[in-house]
Amino acid sequence: MSTPATVDPQQPLRPLWRGLLVYRVLALVSAAVVVLGSLAAYRSAAGAVAVLMVMAGWTALSGYAYLRAAARGRIAIADLAVTVAVMASTPLVQTPAQVAADAPVMGSIWTPGAVLACALAYGVRGGLLGALAVSATLLAVQARPQTELGDIQLIVLVGLTVGFAATVLRRQAERLRRAIAAEAAARERERLARAVHDGVLQVLGLLRRRGGELGGDAAQLGRLAGEQEFALRALLTSGPAAADEQGRRDLAAALRTLATARTSVATPAHPVELPAPVVDELVAAVGAALTNVSTHVGPDAPAWVLLEDVGTALEISVRDEGPGISDGRLEAAAAAGRIGVARSMRGRVHDVGGTISCDTGPDGTEWIITLPREAHP
Amino acid sequence: MTDPDPITVMVVDDHPIWREGVARDLQERGLRVVATAADAAAAVRIAAATRPAVVLMDLNLGATSGVAAIAGILEKLPETRVLVLSASGEHTDVLEAVKAGATGYLVKSAGVEELLAAVRRTADGYPVFTPGLAGLVLGEYRRLADEPSGRGDAPAITERETEVLRLVAKGLTARQIGERLRLSHRTVESHVQNTLRKLQLHNRAQLVRYAIEQGLADD
Numbered sequence: 100m101s102t103p104a105t106v107d108p109q110q111p112l113r114p115l116w117r118g119l120l121v122y123r124v125l126a127l128v129s130a131a132v133v134v135l136g137s138l139a140a141y142r143s144a145a146g147a148v149a150v151l152m153v154m155a156g157w158t159a160l161s162g163y164a165y166l167r168a169a170a171r172g173r174i175a176i177a178d179l180a181v182t183v184a185v186m187a188s189t190p191l192v193q194t195p196a197q198v199a200a201d202a203p204v205m206g207s208i209w210t211p212g213a214v215l216a217c218a219l220a221y222g223v224r225g226g227l228l229g230a231l232a233v234s235a236t237l238l239a240v241q242a243r244p245q246t247e248l249g250d251i252q253l254i255v256l257v258g259l260t261v262g263f264a265a266t267v268l269r270r271q272a273e274r275l276r277r278a279i280a281a282e283a284a285a286r287e288r289e290r291l292a293r294a295v296h297d298g299v300l301q302v303l304g305l306l307r308r309r310g311g312e313l314g315g316d317a318a319q320l321g322r323l324a325g326e327q328e329f330a331l332r333a334l335l336t337s338g339p340a341a342a343d344e345q346g347r348r349d350l351a352a353a354l355r356t357l358a359t360a361r362t363s364v365a366t367p368a369h370p371v372e373l374p375a376p377v378v379d380e381l382v383a384a385v386g387a388a389l390t391n392v393s394t395h396v397g398p399d400a401p402a403w404v405l406l407e408d409v410g411t412a413l414e415i416s417v418r419d420e421g422p423g424i425s426d427g428r429l430e431a432a433a434a435a436g437r438i439g440v441a442r443s444m445r446g447r448v449h450d451v452g453g454t455i456s457c458d459t460g461p462d463g464t465e466w467i468i469t470l471p472r473e474a475h476p
Numbered sequence: 477m478t479d480p481d482p483i484t485v486m487v488v489d490d491h492p493i494w495r496e497g498v499a500r501d502l503q504e505r506g507l508r509v510v511a512t513a514a515d516a517a518a519a520v521r522i523a524a525a526t527r528p529a530v531v532l533m534d535l536n537l538g539a540t541s542g543v544a545a546i547a548g549i550l551e552k553l554p555e556t557r558v559l560v561l562s563a564s565g566e567h568t569d570v571l572e573a574v575k576a577g578a579t580g581y582l583v584k585s586a587g588v589e590e591l592l593a594a595v596r597r598t599a600d601g602y603p604v605f606t607p608g609l610a611g612l613v614l615g616e617y618r619r620l621a622d623e624p625s626g627r628g629d630a631p632a633i634t635e636r637e638t639e640v641l642r643l644v645a646k647g648l649t650a651r652q653i654g655e656r657l658r659l660s661h662r663t664v665e666s667h668v669q670n671t672l673r674k675l676q677l678h679n680r681a682q683l684v685r686y687a688i689e690q691g692l693a694d695d
């Protein structure tokens with residue numbers, strides 16, 4: 100018998116059903132040996148043999164159904180009924196002397212098989228129900244209930260643990276199946292997206308170029324197409340930059356999503372990883388600087404972002420070629436209580452342990468955010 | 477308008493609309509498009525036969541890679557210049573293309589005039605740097621410097637070259653950089669060119685070494 104190394108998401112309980120069958124067959128052989136060895140003592144030897152044959156027939160029939168995975172639930176219930184019937188035949192085939200002498204009930208160690216089957220088919224509830232049915236029958240046919248207490252405890256324990264194991268396995272397999280399906284779907288979506296997006300990028304790029312040549316309204320259309328092209332490309336190349344298990348994110352990828360037709364973003368090709376909240380704050384600070392450029396220099400004014408890893412520190416520069424920020428404008432905005440550049444940028448950068456400086460003049464403005472490496476090792 | 481000795485160009489792109497559009501644009505403006513190709517293998521084969529001065533290379537060639545095509549073309553035609561014209565914007569691909577020998581990079585949304593100027597610059601042997609490419613190259617030198625490689629032969633750039641690259645990445649033109657650093661813009665160009673050349677040499681040396689090591693290992 101080959102044992103699968105991992106849980107098969109389609110048939111997580113298959114090895115357990117096989118195990119049940121093996122147990123069943125061994126128990127049947129042992130029960131048969133016990134009965135045939137003392138056949139003379141029985142009230143009805145023919146009856147005892149008939150019960151054995153029912154047990155053997157049912158083991159084969161139910162085993163076949165269990166392995167085929169056909170209506171396991173219903174077969175398990177029938178299994179329980181057959182088992183109870185086998186046990187109930189005890190007063191008919193055994194003499195009162197045998198019963199009084201504590202001979203095993205008909206079926207003996209074969210009977211817990213039905214409890215296992217119910218547990219596998221219906222989980223904890225099935226296991227418990229099967230254990231109760233078998234225990235109740237045991238008490239009904241046995242003369243001295245107190246001697247059976249140990250057996251009953253064992254049967255209930257088996258019903259509970261196997262039922263629990265079946266439930267857990269089934270739930271895990273379900274989770275595994277969903278994960279596999281989701282992964283396959285995501286991969287396929289990604290493949291389709293790559294093909295579609297590549298085509299869309301081409302057309303948008305072409306629109307932008309042709310529009311620019313034609314001028315007028317077409318130029319406006321072309322400009323819009325160009326913006327969409329940049330947005331789509333940023334999305335495709337960076338993806339929704341998710342944090343890894345350690346809660347770290349790639350600052351370079353996050354900054355690249357800010358690139359537009361008028362904003363160039365230069366970063367290293369390799370990831371620059373920082374705790375996700377730090378990345379969020381830095382990207383928000385750079386975003387604020389870029390918003391500032393479009394508000395104060397112009398909506399089409401170009402801007403350049405550079406992320407540089409200078410070893411001991413990270414440096415982010417945001418540069419524009421506007422007329423510069425006049426003395427006192429930042430302070431005035433802050434004093435007037437507006438959420439200005441001063442507050443949203445300086446606050447964010449200081450919160451994550453960095454510093455920010457501004458170099459402004461008639462040729463333009465450059466913000467430089469410096470984040471010492473030791474602030475976030 | 478007829479140039480007696482027009483620049484010969486090959487356009488490699490897997491999208492027919494784009495390929496033909498670019499070819500026509502360049503042709504209309506006096507360049508000579510000697511060939512087009514849709515995949516890496518065809519690009520290498522056709523380039524060897526037509527010997528263009530400039531190859532305009534898309535990096536995303538369906539199932540094949542533009543980076544491999546660049547290496548293949550330059551191996552046969554060391555005089556040919558490769559200008560990457562890519563929609564993918566895939567930063568690692570762009571860096572690999574430059575290491576494989578491309579001397580410039582332009583996004584596909586660049587205007588026709590911008591493209592034309594870039595092709596002319598490339599044909600003249602000048603690199604075409606976007607700020608984004610400068611950022612990638614700068615980052616690569618930093619990565620190589622930090623790499624704990626025992627060989628100690630990682631290429632390094634001078635302080636001046638770093639300064640120039642940084643300003644390119646911040647969007648300054650060669651002229652603006654020249655003014656700021658008190659250099660001629662030719663000197664600025666040559667600094668930029670050096671940073672590329674060293675990266676490409678390092679890449680080639682690594683490939684050769686890899687080949688030798690593989691060869692020895694195979695014995």
